[in-house]
Amino acid sequence: MSIKDVFNLSEGTEVTVRGWIYRKRELRDKIFLVVRDGSGIVQAVINKSDQDLSSIASKLNVESSLVLTGVIKREPRAPGGAEIHVKSINWYYAGYAFPINEDAAKADSEYLFDVRHLWIRSRKMWAVLRVRHTVFGAIHEFFRSRGYYEVQGPMFVSAAVEGGSTLFPVKYFDREDVYLTQSSQFYLEVLIYALERVYTIAPSFRAEPSRTRRHLTEFWHAEAEEAWLQFDGLLNLLEDLITYIVNKVLEERQDELKLLNRDAKVLENVKPPFQRVSYDEAINILQSKGVGIKWGDDIGADEERVLTLQFDKPILLHHFPEQIKAFYHRNDPSRPETTLSVDVLAPEGYGEIVGGGERIYDYEELISKIKRFGLKPEDYDWYLDLRRYGSVPHAGFGLGIDRLIMWICGLEHIRDAVPFPRDIRRIKP
Ligand code: 4AD
Ligand code: MG
Numbered sequence: 001m002s003i004k005d006v007f008n009l010s011e012g013t014e015v016t017v018r019g020w021i022y023r024k025r026e027l028r029d030k031i032f033l034v035v036r037d038g039s040g041i042v043q044a045v046i047n048k049s050d051q052d053l054s055s056i057a058s059k060l061n062v063e064s065s066l067v068l069t070g071v072i073k074r075e076p077r078a079p080g081g082a083e084i085h086v087k088s089i090n091w092y093y094a095g096y097a098f099p100i101n102e103d104a105a106k107a108d109s110e111y112l113f114d115v116r117h118l119w120i121r122s123r124k125m126w127a128v129l130r131v132r133h134t135v136f137g138a139i140h141e142f143f144r145s146r147g148y149y150e151v152q153g154p155m156f157v158s159a160a161v162e163g164g165s166t167l168f169p170v171k172y173f174d175r176e177d178v179y180l181t182q183s184s185q186f187y188l189e190v191l192i193y194a195l196e197r198v199y200t201i202a203p204s205f206r207a208e209p210s211r212t213r214r215h216l217t218e219f220w221h222a223e224a225e226e227a228w229l230q231f232d233g234l235l236n237l238l239e240d241l242i243t244y245i246v247n248k249v250l251e252e253r254q255d256e257l258k259l260l261n262r263d264a265k266v267l268e269n270v271k272p273p274f275q276r277v278s279y280d281e282a283i284n285i286l287q288s289k290g291v292g293i294k295w296g297d298d299i300g301a302d303e304e305r306v307l308t309l310q311f312d313k314p315i316l317l318h319h320f321p322e323q324i325k326a327f328y329h330r331n332d333p334s335r336p337e338t339t340l341s342v343d344v345l346a347p348e349g350y351g352e353i354v355g356g357g358e359r360i361y362d363y364e365e366l367i368s369k370i371k372r373f374g375l376k377p378e379d380y381d382w383y384l385d386l387r388r389y390g391s392v393p394h395a396g397f398g399l400g401i402d403r404l405i406m407w408i409c410g411l412e413h414i415r416d417a418v419p420f421p422r423d424i425r426r427i428k429p
Contacts, residue, residue, distance in 0.1 A: 153187030304351030356397020
């Protein structure tokens with residue numbers, strides 16, 4: 001039986017659970033084993049007067065695997081309000097002394113990443129992974145319930161979407177022009193001509209040369225693209241998507257949020273409408289807070305932090321200047337030095353979790369912008385074909401799922417939101 005179900009049964013019921021020892025301690029005449037499985041933890045109690053049982057228990061270490069049978073007893077001091085009084089134990093693997101302990105973790109901030117294959121068993125990772133499961137499921141539910149088709153783009157590509165500086169070259173037989181994809185956007189733009197509304201959940205890769213609290217070299221990207229979608233519709237879609245995901249987590253993951261000490265009030269606040277803040281307004285706010293920034297400058301992590309501390313919900317930051325956004329963004333016809341672009345910034349200092357906007361759909365306009373940006377039209381031959389044959393207005397976005405989870409869980413670092421993080425220095429385990 002799953003450990004979580006033990007707590008629904010009445011006192012005196014005999015149960016068998018299987019799992020791993022999470023904690024072990026002795027107190028006068030008793031040995032306490034906190035046992036965990038995939039569903040939760042329960043305290044098991046052994047009387048030292050039972051010599052057979054206590055000799056087994058004394059051999060077992062933290063993380064030994066076992067099957068244990070006993071009787072449920074209410075105990076307000078035990079986690080979950082009940083414990084199991086043990087009658088028999090079958091142990092599978094007593095194993096070695098588990099290497100993870102607080103001293104090792106304190107001595108070296110990289111230690112828990114070096115042993116991530118074992119640290120994954122911690123309560124913290126357990127909680128994050130369960131929130132992650134809910135977030136991925138919620139994204140699928142949201143898009144499917146609204147008639148978007150799930151599609152897949154390739155991971156090996158031959159051109160940049162998001163600028164050449166973060167492209168990862170791959171050794172691909174004898175070719176030198178193959179990279180890992182930075183975004184599936186261009187393939188989604190292809191697919192709207194067959195399906196109109198599409199989304200994908202896939203990894204994206206960026207050769208990010210520095211370690212920051214919000215950059216990975218491999219991250220999970222939820223991207224959507226929609227024919228005929230215009231700017232206001234895109235902003236509403238983003239608001240609805242993020243609200244849907246956060247509500248799902250609140251519905252399903254209260255215990256996990258508590259375990260992570262996440263203040264659920266912040267998340268309960270996430271309801272439409274989100275405040276729309278133009279780039280111009282953002283520059284004014286930042287200047288009024290003493291940030292040295294002028295119109296045309298990029299809004300980086302530090303500026304986003306200052307900005308988002310002013311709001312208690314995600315904000316939609318829109319109309320970035322042309323020069324700080326990728327070439328495919330459509331310029332606003334009524335103010336061509338700006339683009340119909342939007343970033344969603346998570347509150348509490350977290351910052352960007354989504355980038356998106358309307359795309360240029362006019363052939364001549366796209367060619368001239370590619371040239372203006374110093375890029376080569378021949379690198380984008382098939383992308384330009386989309387503007388030659390039946391082009392339509394369209395818009396889309398990419399949501400960084402790991403960043404979203406980092407914010408939902410209130411984590412310090414994006415590496416804590418991912419089971420096996422990848423960054424400039426880490427490729428193991
Ligand atoms: O803003 P970005 O670069 O936009 C695109 O890639 C578009 N082509 C997406 C689209 O319109 N289909 O990336 C989108 C999001 C960012 O807002 C951020 O949340 C996440 O992807 N992201 C990263 N997450 C973790 N580590 C990195 N190195 C990331 N780079 C981007
Ligand atoms: Mg961006």
